[in-house]
Amino acid sequence: MIPRAFEYHAPTSVAEAASLLDQHGDSAKLLAGGHSLLPLMKLRLAQPEVVIDLAKISDLSYIRQSNGGLSIGAMTTYADIESSADVQSLAPALAETAGMVADRQVRNMGTIGGSLAHSDPAGDLPAIILALGAQMVTSSSGAHRTIAADDFFVDLFTTALQPNEILNEIQIPALPSGTGTAYAKFGNKASHYAIVGIAAVLTASGGKCQSVRIGITGAGAKATRATSVENALTGASLDGATIKAAAQLASDGIDFNEDVHASAEYRAHLTRLYTERVLLEAASRAG
Amino acid sequence: MTVTITVEVNGESYTNDVEPRLLLTHYIREVLNLTGTHVGCDTSNCGACTIILDGKAVKSCTVLAVRANGGKVTTIEGLAKKNGELHPLQDAFWEKHGLQCGFCTPGMIMSAYDLLSNNPNPSEQDIREGMSGNLCRCTGYHNIVKAIEYAAQKM
Numbered sequence: 168m169i170p171r172a173f174e175y176h177a178p179t180s181v182a183e184a185a186s187l188l189d190q191h192g193d194s195a196k197l198l199a200g201g202h203s204l205l206p207l208m209k210l211r212l213a214q215p216e217v218v219i220d221l222a223k224i225s226d227l228s229y230i231r232q233s234n235g236g237l238s239i240g241a242m243t244t245y246a247d248i249e250s251s252a253d254v255q256s257l258a259p260a261l262a263e264t265a266g267m268v269a270d271r272q273v274r275n276m277g278t279i280g281g282s283l284a285h286s287d288p289a290g291d292l293p294a295i296i297l298a299l300g301a302q303m304v305t306s307s308s309g310a311h312r313t314i315a316a317d318d319f320f321v322d323l324f325t326t327a328l329q330p331n332e333i334l335n336e337i338q339i340p341a342l343p344s345g346t347g348t349a350y351a352k353f354g355n356k357a358s359h360y361a362i363v364g365i366a367a368v369l370t371a372s373g374g375k376c377q378s379v380r381i382g383i384t385g386a387g388a389k390a391t392r393a394t395s396v397e398n399a400l401t402g403a404s405l406d407g408a409t410i411k412a413a414a415q416l417a418s419d420g421i422d423f424n425e426d427v428h429a430s431a432e433y434r435a436h437l438t439r440l441y442t443e444r445v446l447l448e449a450a451s452r453a454g
Numbered sequence: 455m456t457v458t459i460t461v462e463v464n465g466e467s468y469t470n471d472v473e474p475r476l477l478l479t480h481y482i483r484e485v486l487n488l489t490g491t492h493v494g495c496d497t498s499n500c501g502a503c504t505i506i507l508d509g510k511a512v513k514s515c516t517v518l519a520v521r522a523n524g525g526k527v528t529t530i531e532g533l534a535k536k537n538g539e540l541h542p543l544q545d546a547f548w549e550k551h552g553l554q555c556g557f558c559t560p561g562m563i564m565s566a567y568d569l570l571s572n573n574p575n576p577s578e579q580d581i582r583e584g585m586s587g588n589l590c591r592c593t594g595y596h597n598i599v600k601a602i603e604y605a606a607q608k609m
Contacts, residue, residue, distance in 0.1 A: 168496050168497075169475060169477070170475045171475070172455075172473065172474075172475055173474060173475060174455055174474070175455070175457060175474030175518075175520055177520070177523075198518075201516060201517060201518065201521070202498060202516055205477075205498075205516050205517075205518070206497060206498060206516065208475075209477075209496070209497075218474065220518075220520070220521065222521055246510070269587065270501070270586045270587025270588075271511060271565070271568065271569070271584055271586075271587055272498075272501060272504055272511045272512050272513045272565065272568075272587045273498065273513065273587060275510040275511060275512050275568075276512050276513075276516070276517065357499060358499065359586075
């Protein structure tokens with residue numbers, strides 16, 4: 168399968184890429200790792216006239232400690248996130264999530280920024296990004312802005328990014344002591360895409376939940392928070408029965424996807440089950 | 455519109471004018487005539503097209519040839535020595551009968567090469583997880599795992 172012919176640019180700076188976006192507008196697509204965009208182009212579901220390849224911009228691939236948290240360049244690959252000692256220690260479930268994406272060849276090319284900007288409803292990263300309360304830093308010509316994870320995922324394959332904006336960096340805040348993180352998914356056996364994937368970031372003290380954020384992917388059109396579970400658990404005892412009861416609320420308010428892989432009813436069941444599992448895991452890690 | 459690219463493939467430098475939409479796998483097979491790299495599913499699932507790009511295993515059906523400009527590629531043809539002596543992985547697939555029809559084998563070996571470069575003493579579980587991006591439709595996984603274990607001992 169061959170993509171439609173396109174004009175190719177490989178800018179060497181974000182400013183140059185932003186200027187190309189201004190020039191070409193909606194006819195252009197940004198190419199990150201290419202593992203979502205190129206398959207769409209090969210099937211001609213996407214037919215951009217201009218492709219702006221971000222691979223030659225050297226300062227978009229990095230992982231840095233920042234105020235006790237992390238700053239991750241948008242072109243950083245899953246493989247680099249999975250193997251980063253900084254990510255493993257400061258946001259363990261982010262490293263684990265990156266290691267659960269597809270397979271090692273895909274993880275060697277696929278990037279955090281590409282995944283988030285694509286906002287595939289079955290992508291793994293949006294769940295943990297929501298649970299961690301990450302911030303997305305973007306650039307356009309002459310301007311920068313920061314978008315909270317809660318505002319970033321808008322709809323199916325749709326984010327808050329404007330057509331002239333480039334996602335530069337993902338900022339992960341410092342986690343308070345006594346915080347446990349976890350991600351688990353029921354994946355498609357062939358593609359490993361999340362049929363349902365749940366992430367939790369939970370802070371505990373004296374056996375009680377101080378705060379918790381839960382991200383859900385795969386279930387509906389876009390990744391979303393499980394706010395009713397969060398509200399039910401905050402301040403509550405972290406025993407198995409309380410967690411199980413709270414997890415029953417995880418399917419509230421979601422318009423579940425239904426496809427050849429799983430019915431809406433089954434996805435709702437998986438959402439409750441995996442929420443319970445990741446909460447137990449996050450609580451045990453919170454110590 | 456064409457773009458001039460220079461790529462080092464199996465130690466030799468090649469410069470070609472290519473269309474931006476040319477996929478790396480087609481560049482390798484049809485421009486360089488190195489047909490050991492196979493196209494299987496053409497959808498980045500099966501791994502038959504796996505090559506090493508700048509030290510990492512990638513699925514070359516999902517990489518533009520222009521992306522490899524200035525980079526280094528190793529294909530299955532680049533593993534054996536010039537005198538024909540097989541790479542330990544190639545020898546191991548022979549010794550342990552790690553193939554039936556052979557179509558997936560070049561991709562299997564390039565993935566295993568990447569796996570062993572990063573983890574020289576993998577457990578069986580490490581191998582099964584590390585090779586999960588390569589499909590064998592003859593159902594030959596058992597001997598593929600044995601071959602990689604055998605190669606790891608020899609390397």
